[in-house]
Amino acid sequence: MRVLKVFNNNVVLAVDEHDGELVLFGRGLGFKAAPGSPVDPGRVERRFVPGASASADRIAAMVQEIPPQDIELAQRLVDLARTRLGQRISDHVLLPLADHLSFALRRAAQGVAEIEYPLRWEVQYLYPAEVAVAREMLALVTQERGVPLPDVETVPLALHLVNAQFDADMSATAQMTADLHRILDIIREEYGVRIDETSMEVARFVTHLRYLFLREQQGRMLTETPAELHAALRSARPREYTSAGRIGTLLAEQYGWAVSTDEILYLALHVSRLVDAAAAADRQEGATR
Template sequence: MEIKKVFNNNVVLTQNSKGQEMVVMGRGLAFQKKAGETIERDKVEKTFVLDNRGISDKIGELLREVPDEYLTIADRIISMAKERFGPGLDDYAYVALMDHISFAVTRHKQGMILRNALMWEIKKYYKEEFSIGLQALDVIEEETGIRMEEDEAASIALHLVNSRVSGEGLDAAVQIVKVVNDTLNIVKYHYKMELDETSINYERFLTHLRFFAIRLVRQEKTEVPPADDFMFTQVQTRYTEAFTCSEKVASYVEKTFNWSISKDEKVYLTIHIHRVTSRCQELNRQG
């Protein structure tokens, strides 16, 4: 293995037979070595194959400031997430988690405990990511001996949410949570009811809202072709109450984000609102 760049005595940049960049770790594997020299394979303990060539430089820059144990922690968390969600996590997650966790541990040692303002929303809307965040607390404790608060599990979950929407930036992940939460509140206030969070229709609605929020944050437009106006007219007529509610959501989105909802989005939004509320209305009438 030829060294392309030495990050520290334990971490170097190299590449595999496919030409992909790899960050390679092992105790003392780069001691007194420089670029162009080779490293002994028996000293390699971990490898990280990177699709994004720019990420290796960011990892190297970060390793000048934080111990390489945080790369190990980040890798363990990302491996758990990939087992749960598949391979679609952005490489930048290594950098984001390394940086966040090292700073969080430093703050914890100084007695600075920061509360996550989105704790409730993250636990509710991103249950799987939060579950990984809780497991991440165990990993951090194993590697550093420090037990972090659940607020950190929520923060780690938010980084995973961010990574799964292709590195839009942490602000985007926060914005996605806000859109989902605000839209649900609009529906609840419009119908003056609590939604059945255990129902399959609620889960479907939540999934739809997440992707809706991602498209909003990315400012993606998917305008409906004129031929589909028939469907728009049908839902407007058939689901009058749900359509009125979807108009309130559209007004909120336009005022808050300066983004107009397309007709096809209103169709799907109306249908989901109808499905998630009609069951609750039926139960209320029976009660």
């Protein structure tokens, strides 16, 4: 590894053997170092990878501001999340998570009132797996620090976990969460049905929408589906196909995307499943009265 930039005596920006940039932390690592000089691997205590959510300069500033013990605890939380949600949890989440955790611990120690997060109910319904892991993370924080953080902290922790799976920043994830809720509202309004946010159909729909966001951000397309399939679904479920078009229009207006006809097809299939499940639940409730 070679030094690209020295931030201070303990933090440097380096490049590895694959020309990948890394922010490195180690006591005295930057002392008398100069751009182009080799990095002593034995002195590197932590490595951070710049990404979409944080530049190298921002990472360096955070490393200097956050107490090392809070970074260590955040790493344990990331490791816990990986055991529950899989290896898709990105390393990029470590510092933003540590920054939030450090701030939350200071607030709790000072007895500052809870923060009311605006997406609390949407997050709990749209990301149940991440919320469940966030509650485990809070329990680990209490165990390690003896400081019980309020349950409302599951909201930002869950959003950090969503970020970690899509390498997005918090504002983008918050906007995506609000739009997912609006999309479910479109279906409620269109069909006058009650949607069980805890159902498997909603979980699958939200998962599809999350990956739609990721595909659009990365400029990737679904595999092209036969025209006959589009025609068959449009004929069999015209109302649901129209609803999918409304969802596509919402996303196009919100993000400037050109949502493909293949995406509309799969959205229509999910809308059909949601509507069918809601109708079946209503019939069952009516039969038991």
